[in-house]
Amino acid sequence: MTMLELLLMLEIENLSVEVGGRKILRDVNLSVMAGYTNVLFGPNGSGKSTLLMTIMGFSGYKVTEGRILLNGEDITNLPINERAARGIGIMMQRPPNLVGVRLRSMVQVTGKGKVDPEIAAKELDMEPFLERDVNVGFSGGEIKRSELLQLGAQNPCLYLLDEPESGVDLVSIEKVGAKVHDMLRAGSTCAGWKMQSGKAALVITHTGQILDFIEADRGYVMCKGTIACSGNPRDLLAEIRKMGYEECVRCKLKLTTVN
Amino acid sequence: MQAEADNRELKDKVEDARKKKATFGEDIDLDKYPEASKDIPKVDSLTDLSKDEQATLLNAGVIPSEEGRAGSFVFMDETVVHTSVKMPGVEVMPVSEALKKYDWLRDYYWKAVQPDADKYTARTFEEQADGYFIRALPGAKVKAPVQTCLMLKGKSVAQTVHNVIIVEEGAEMEVVTGCSTSKGVERALHMGISEFYIKKGAALTFTMIHNWSEQIGVRPRTVIQQAEDSTFINNYVALKPVRTIQTYPTARLDGKNAFARFNTVAIAHPNSELDLGSRVIMNAEGSRCDIISRTITTGGKVIARGQMIGAAPGIRGHLECRGLILGKGGVQIAIPELEARVADVEMTHEAAVGKIAQDQVEYLMSRGLSEEEAVGIIVRGFLEVGIRGLPEALKREIDLTIEKTSVKGL
Ligand SMILES: Nc1ncnc2c1ncn2[C@@H]1O[C@H](COP(=O)(O)OP(=O)(O)OP(=O)(O)O)[C@@H](O)[C@H]1O
Ligand SMILES: [Mg+2]
Numbered sequence: 001m002t003m004l005e006l007l008l009m010l011e012i013e014n015l016s017v018e019v020g021g022r023k024i025l026r027d028v029n030l031s032v033m034a035g036y037t038n039v040l041f042g043p044n045g046s047g048k049s050t051l052l053m054t055i056m057g058f059s060g061y062k063v064t065e066g067r068i069l070l071n072g073e074d075i076t077n078l079p080i081n082e083r084a085a086r087g088i089g090i091m092m093q094r095p096p097n098l099v100g101v102r103l104r105s106m107v108q109v110t111g112k113g114k115v116d117p118e119i120a121a122k123e124l125d126m127e128p129f130l131e132r133d134v135n136v137g138f139s140g141g142e143i144k145r146s147e148l149l150q151l152g153a154q155n156p157c158l159y160l161l162d163e164p165e166s167g168v169d170l171v172s173i174e175k176v177g178a179k180v181h182d183m184l185r186a187g188s189t190c191a192g193w194k195m196q197s198g199k200a201a202l203v204i205t206h207t208g209q210i211l212d213f214i215e216a217d218r219g220y221v222m223c224k225g226t227i228a229c230s231g232n233p234r235d236l237l238a239e240i241r242k243m244g245y246e247e248c249v250r251c252k253l254k255l256t257t258v259n
Numbered sequence: 260m261q262a263e264a265d266n267r268e269l270k271d272k273v274e275d276a277r278k279k280k281a282t283f284g285e286d287i288d289l290d291k292y293p294e295a296s297k298d299i300p301k302v303d304s305l306t307d308l309s310k311d312e313q314a315t316l317l318n319a320g321v322i323p324s325e326e327g328r329a330g331s332f333v334f335m336d337e338t339v340v341h342t343s344v345k346m347p348g349v350e351v352m353p354v355s356e357a358l359k360k361y362d363w364l365r366d367y368y369w370k371a372v373q374p375d376a377d378k379y380t381a382r383t384f385e386e387q388a389d390g391y392f393i394r395a396l397p398g399a400k401v402k403a404p405v406q407t408c409l410m411l412k413g414k415s416v417a418q419t420v421h422n423v424i425i426v427e428e429g430a431e432m433e434v435v436t437g438c439s440t441s442k443g444v445e446r447a448l449h450m451g452i453s454e455f456y457i458k459k460g461a462a463l464t465f466t467m468i469h470n471w472s473e474q475i476g477v478r479p480r481t482v483i484q485q486a487e488d489s490t491f492i493n494n495y496v497a498l499k500p501v502r503t504i505q506t507y508p509t510a511r512l513d514g515k516n517a518f519a520r521f522n523t524v525a526i527a528h529p530n531s532e533l534d535l536g537s538r539v540i541m542n543a544e545g546s547r548c549d550i551i552s553r554t555i556t557t558g559g560k561v562i563a564r565g566q567m568i569g570a571a572p573g574i575r576g577h578l579e580c581r582g583l584i585l586g587k588g589g590v591q592i593a594i595p596e597l598e599a600r601v602a603d604v605e606m607t608h609e610a611a612v613g614k615i616a617q618d619q620v621e622y623l624m625s626r627g628l629s630e631e632e633a634v635g636i637i638v639r640g641f642l643e644v645g646i647r648g649l650p651e652a653l654k655r656e657i658d659l660t661i662e663k664t665s666v667k668g669l
Pocket of ligand 2: 049093162
């Protein structure tokens with residue numbers, strides 16, 4: 001491996017996070033190398049979305065211990081828009097409604113006026129939605145496509161995707177998958193950072209469907225607010241399919257007692 | 260003889276009302292405001308007005324070239340400075356002239372608004388205020404809006420205005436009114452009586468832009484009388500600083516299946532007090548109405564009132580008041596009121612006041628926008644709901660004001 005490939009884009013070190021006074025994440029360690037796509041598995045309520053929201057910097061996600069590094073810079077206390085300026089972009093699981101704000105203007109401002117909303121929307125069959133208020137009355141699958149449309153316009157370096165395939169029908173999944181693939185492979189002239197080795201992503205998935213469209217390099221399993229295991233994403237998925245998450249918890253316990 | 264006796268009785272009643280305080284709003288001492296000028300020179304074309312005056316018109320949505328307008332009426336202080344008609348199907352003239360021309364106008368003049376309602380109506384009655392008379396002829400679909408401007412020019416004066424709009428059976432018309440203050444006027448008072456009559460199957464869209472200034476008091480008194488199958492859409496926009504506005508336009512739906520909609524968009528700047536109500540009285544079967552209000556305070560006080568009265572079966576109405584508080588020191592009061600007098604009505608209301616939603620601001624910030632930009636977009640969106648359907652040129656004007664406001668609002 002060359003030095004370039006070893007560059008870490010995202011590093012999460014011993015991260016503990018509180019939400020609403022409750023400790024949700026404890027001692028999370030995880031990293032994504034530049035140009036890599038890592039996936040995050042884990043049962044409902046294990047803390048996956050919490051981790052993504054914390055990386056983006058949303059208020060209400062209080063880091064009590066540990067740090068978040070982006071390209072070696074500690075961003076743990078940076079405001080959200082400065083993280084965005086450094087190249088982080090998120091597809092949220094549950095984005096808020098923006099009443100009175102049309103999807104068209106959202107794409108325009110996100111793309112800094114350089115993205116044609118019509119062309120961008122066409123790729124995702126979203127043209128009829130450009131005149132609608134962002135997320136208002138959108139179905140589950142429409143929200144995913146709208147988020148992707150905005151992310152495409154934003155053009156970040158590090159994609160945080162929270163269940164991109166969930167709720168998306170069998171036909172649209174092709175478009176969504178292709179779009180995610182293209183975004184990750186698109187040229188390296190991304191916002192905020194001059195890395196040559198392409199873009200990185202951290203993708204939450206339950207079904208692994210998205211793996212048919214993107215090459216995932218590494219998988220993590222989150223259980224009860226901490227990383228229980230990591231390894232080859234396809235192997236992990238097969239294991240989870242067979243044994244369920246119970247086994248991950250047991251496995252992690254074994255490891256910790258051995259240590 | 261009877262008519263004369265009635266007349267005397269009315270005059271006495273109005274005299275008694277000279278000191279009568281209005282139900283709402285700060286009480287204004289009318290003695291401090293002498294009558295505004297009745298002899299300002301007239302102009303044949305609005306482009307003959309000074310550059311400053313033309314700019315004032317434009318800011319209030321009134322186009323000096325009169326391009327794309329069916330007619331114009333400009334009133335300065337208490338003088339009719341200009342009237343014109345550019346398209347068929349509509350009449351525009353001073354109400355004083357219309358009273359001479361049409362005897363039947365007596366059946367409309369002071370028949371919707373009570374002259375002795377309060378001190379402001381009393382003063383307007385006693386001054387025999389002039390104003391606009393706009394009439395859409397039976398069946399006429401007037402192709403473009405009629406524009407009117409009511410401008411305050413004199414310092415420390417009181418302007419009284421009396422307007423009448425009649426939309427005859429089956430006619431459709433749009434009226435845009437800009438109210439504003441000419442450059443250099445600080446303290447002044449505007450009192451305006453407006454009586455609108457919308458006949459069977461007729462429709463009126465009325466858009467009013469208030470562009471007053473810091474020390475102006477404003478007391479409009481408006482009643483809309485609606486017949487069967489008629490439609491009334493009222494857009495009210497007040498985004499500039501003003502001392503005090505108190506208004507409570509009332510639509511009376513007296514014919515079956517009439518519809519009224521009130522959209523209100525307003526910003527209360529520091530030291531402004533806006534008491535803005537909309538009332539719909541649904542007296543006939545199948546009446547419907549929507550009252551929507553979107554208000555922002557950046558330090559002033561907003562009282563958003565809304566009242567729906569349902570007095571006949573098969574009535575539907577919805578009232579929605581939303582208020583945003585930006586910055587410090589502002590107050591938002593939402594007072595929705597529903598009154599049902601029969602069982603078979605469906606009237607609902609929603610009211611919400613508070614600060615801008617943090618999750619929305621952060622969502623936009625995660626797309627790379629600064630906090631100020633994010634707030635600006637959300638504020639614009641918040642008001643957008645109240646102004647959907649307004650002409651594009653007006654919207655642009657409104658956008659500019661909002662841009663300036665939300666930056667200051669932080
Ligand atoms: N504001 C909050 N107050 C209290 N608990 C919260 C709050 N937000 C999240 N939680 C809790 O934190 C835990 C982790 O939630 P999170 O959304 O991160 O799970 P997840 O792994 O993304 O689950 P899913 O697969 O269902 O999306 C859950 O138990 C959730 O109820
Ligand atoms: Mg989740």
